[in-house]
Amino acid sequence: MTIRIVIGLDGTETGERALNFAKDLASKISECELIAVYVIEWSPFTFQTAEENAQRHKRREEEIALATTRIVEPAVASLQVDGFTSTGLVRHGDVAETLNNITGELGGSQLIVGRASSDGFAKRIFGSSTQNLVMHADVPVTVVG
Amino acid sequence: MKHTLKLAGLTGFLSTLATSALAQEAMTLDQKVNEAFATSTGWFVNFIFMSFPGTNFPWIVMWLVVAATVFTLYFGFVQFRFFKHAIQLVKGDYSDPNDAGEVSHFQALATALSGTVGLGNIAGVAVAVGIGGPGATFWMILAGLLGMASKFTECTLGVKYRNEYEDGSVSGGPMYYISKGFNELGLPGGKILAVLFSVFCILGALGGGNMFQANQAHAQISGIVGDYPGWITGIIFAGIVFAVIVGGIKSIANVTEKVVPIMGILYVGAAAIILIVNYDMIGWAFGQIFAGAFTGLGVAGGMVGALIQGFKRAAFSNEAGVGSAAIAHSAVKTKEPITEGFVSLLEPLIDTVVICTMTALVIVISQQLIVDPETGNYMLNEAGTAISTVDGNSGVSLTSAAFGSGISWFPYVLAVAVVLFAFSTMISWSYYGLKAWTYLFGEGKISELVFKVIFCIFIVIGAAASLGPVIDFSDAAIFAMAVVNIFCLYFLMKLVRAELASYASRLESGEIKKFNH
Numbered sequence: 327m328t329i330r331i332v333i334g335l336d337g338t339e340t341g342e343r344a345l346n347f348a349k350d351l352a353s354k355i356s357e358c359e360l361i362a363v364y365v366i367e368w369s370p371f372t373f374q375t376a377e378e379n380a381q382r383h384k385r386r387e388e389e390i391a392l393a394t395t396r397i398v399e400p401a402v403a404s405l406q407v408d409g410f411t412s413t414g415l416v417r418h419g420d421v422a423e424t425l426n427n428i429t430g431e432l433g434g435s436q437l438i439v440g441r442a443s444s445d446g447f448a449k450r451i452f453g454s455s456t457q458n459l460v461m462h463a464d465v466p467v468t469v470v471g
Numbered sequence: 472m473k474h475t476l477k478l479a480g481l482t483g484f485l486s487t488l489a490t491s492a493l494a495q496e497a498m499t500l501d502q503k504v505n506e507a508f509a510t511s512t513g514w515f516v517n518f519i520f521m522s523f524p525g526t527n528f529p530w531i532v533m534w535l536v537v538a539a540t541v542f543t544l545y546f547g548f549v550q551f552r553f554f555k556h557a558i559q560l561v562k563g564d565y566s567d568p569n570d571a572g573e574v575s576h577f578q579a580l581a582t583a584l585s586g587t588v589g590l591g592n593i594a595g596v597a598v599a600v601g602i603g604g605p606g607a608t609f610w611m612i613l614a615g616l617l618g619m620a621s622k623f624t625e626c627t628l629g630v631k632y633r634n635e636y637e638d639g640s641v642s643g644g645p646m647y648y649i650s651k652g653f654n655e656l657g658l659p660g661g662k663i664l665a666v667l668f669s670v671f672c673i674l675g676a677l678g679g680g681n682m683f684q685a686n687q688a689h690a691q692i693s694g695i696v697g698d699y700p701g702w703i704t705g706i707i708f709a710g711i712v713f714a715v716i717v718g719g720i721k722s723i724a725n726v727t728e729k730v731v732p733i734m735g736i737l738y739v740g741a742a743a744i745i746l747i748v749n750y751d752m753i754g755w756a757f758g759q760i761f762a763g764a765f766t767g768l769g770v771a772g773g774m775v776g777a778l779i780q781g782f783k784r785a786a787f788s789n790e791a792g793v794g795s796a797a798i799a800h801s802a803v804k805t806k807e808p809i810t811e812g813f814v815s816l817l818e819p820l821i822d823t824v825v826i827c828t829m830t831a832l833v834i835v836i837s838q839q840l841i842v843d844p845e846t847g848n849y850m851l852n853e854a855g856t857a858i859s860t861v862d863g864n865s866g867v868s869l870t871s872a873a874f875g876s877g878i879s880w881f882p883y884v885l886a887v888a889v890v891l892f893a894f895s896t897m898i899s900w901s902y903y904g905l906k907a908w909t910y911l912f913g914e915g916k917i918s919e920l921v922f923k924v925i926f927c928i929f930i931v932i933g934a935a936a937s938l939g940p941v942i943d944f945s946d947a948a949i950f951a952m953a954v955v956n957i958f959c960l961y962f963l964m965k966l967v968r969a970e971l972a973s974y975a976s977r978l979e980s981g982e983i984k985k986f987n988h
Contacts, residue, residue, distance in 0.1 A: 366572065368571060368572050370563050370566065370571070370575030370576075370577050370578065371575070371577050371578075372578065373578070373581050373582070373585065373728040373729065373731070373732055374574070374578050374581075374582055374728065375582065375728060375898060375899070375902070376582050376586070376798070376799050376802070376899055376902040376903070377902050379574045379578060379579060379582055379799075379802035379803075380640050380641050380642065380802045380902075381639075381640050382572075382573060382574045382802065382804075383573055383574070383639040383640070383641065383804065384638050384639035384640050386572040386573055386639075387639055389572065390572070417568075417571060417572075418571040418572030419568070419571045419572075424568075424571070427568065
């Protein structure tokens with residue numbers, strides 16, 4: 327039976343360490359699929375101007391394309407080069423909730439994320455999100471420091 | 472070429488006011504602007520507010536209320552039957568997680584609300600209650616409840632017939648559903664009506680969405696810092712709006728879009744506090760509202776005067792039937808256009824039934840309106856046109872005084888709120904006007920820039936002119952949109968009913984599922 331492990335990426339060095347940890351773990355499991363996920367922080371309850379709304383679909387596509395080419399595809403490529411079965415995903419939403427939902431949808435048995443990163447954007451994404459994930463996830467979560 | 476010629480023609484027409492007014496000497500600029508403005512727009516205002524022969528009941532008010540009633544009956548009281556479902560949609564219960572990152576129902580509603588919640592709720596209600604007495608509130612609430620069905624109809628069509636471009640951006644609104652819907656039904660004249668709507672939408676954007684806002688913002692600021700020429704406020708406002716809509720300085724818009732909802736909550740919160748503190752007077756205030764609704768309590772025009780004011784200000788505040796909301800709501804991501812119709816029907820409820828009513832209650836409870844102790848009726852001013860108020864306040868200053876009597880420092884918060892509301896409404900309407908403009912003249916940077924510059928010039932005129940002519944023109948321009956929009960909605964409403972029947976049966980059968988439980 328294939329064991330699926332979801333890796334939460336944040337495009338930083340911490341995410342990179344999570345990726346390496348996942349490789350180590352997967353190498354000890356005979357049948358394992360690694361799913362690299364990047365969640366773009368987004369809430370349906372924000373306030374936007376009419377012009378922003380009209381452009382939103384276009385921006386969303388751009389955000390997904392950017393995250394896919396810069397973060398997810400390189401991660402998947404790195405995993406595949408090392409011989410692992412791997413796929414990638416980009417989603418919008420609350421980071422902790424979305425990672426947990428994706429893991430559930432794909433039948434993942436555990437989640438691996440980086441510890442709260444130390445600065446700026448990454449901190450916003452993975453700061454409290456990591457804590458939320460640890461507190462509320464439906465599967466075991468490994469936080470890599 | 473065709474677009475360029477049309478652009479030149481309309482630009483010339485719209486600029487007439489601006490150039491004739493602004494060419495005057497600076498010393499008497501306000502008066503000159505006011506005079507030129509009243510002269511140039513008088514015929515238009517007179518036509519829109521023409522009364523039925525032998526009465527003083529403007530045909531346009533009847534037009535809006537009859538339409539809202541027809542839609543309410545035609546869709547079987549959709550605003551009540553699907554009210555709970557509308558809340559569930561806004562909460563995201565039916566939103567596909569795979570659409571995360573697109574415009575949500577909440578965002579579309581909030582954007583549309585930021586265009587309508589504003590001075591209409593603060594100054595407009597004061598005008599209604601100041602002229603029509605507390606009874607105007609009753610008719611305002613009724614118009615708000617009925618208007619929910621008008622909003623439902625137009626916003627469903629707005630999403631259904633929007634244009635989705637290859638780059639992923641969208642444009643929607645009455646001009647699109649009129650031309651496409653008429654075409655689909657094989658009806659002639661869709662294109663002409665869409666053009667007519669667009670012309671009125673541009674005037675509405677320049678009037679109610681711009682000049683009225685600038686005018687009342689100036690009144691509020693000068694009420695606090697002392698009297699000074701309106702064109703100064705106008706130029707400052709025009710500069711900031713120009714920076715946002717032309718300069719693309721997002722940070723100003725970003726700050727506004729965060730602060731405006733907070734201001735809205737603060738405003739409702741302050742009204743709630745005043746009402747709670749004066750809870751023993753709420754019963755009396757509602758008594759005044761009901762008595763005034765059917766007797767007028769001495770106001771000019773009696774019951775009909777109260778009714779006209781209530782209906783007029785409700786329509787001006789929530790814009791149901793006007794078509795503006797259909798432009799704002801059309802950006803939502805949904806496979807079911809009717810879901811946005813359900814969400815949009817919450818708009819008149821929040822705007823008119825809740826916020827406007829709270830403002831009216833605060834004005835009545837604060838006893839700013841002077842009552843004749845002998846008759847119990849309200850006393851009219853010398854001209855006999857409005858109710859006498861303490862310190863002679865009207866419009867936004869009446870609301871400010873009413874709130875100030877309960878919370879002494881609140882007029883300062885209100886001044887900030889008015890300025891921010893005015894600003895956010897201007898930004899919203901600059902977009903509505905722009906969409907109508909680009910429908911007429913085509914998308915393109917030069918075309919868009921021309922409209923944006925005209926929009927900014929009208930901010931200066933609006934701030935400099937006095938309230939009377941500005942409010943008349945603003946109402947007239949916005950109601951003119953409703954003339955075309957509602958006329959077309961009568962033909963298109965069967966398309967909405969087909970959508971409603973299909974959606975309702977799929978919802979009942981469980982085919983349409985909740986994603987969040």
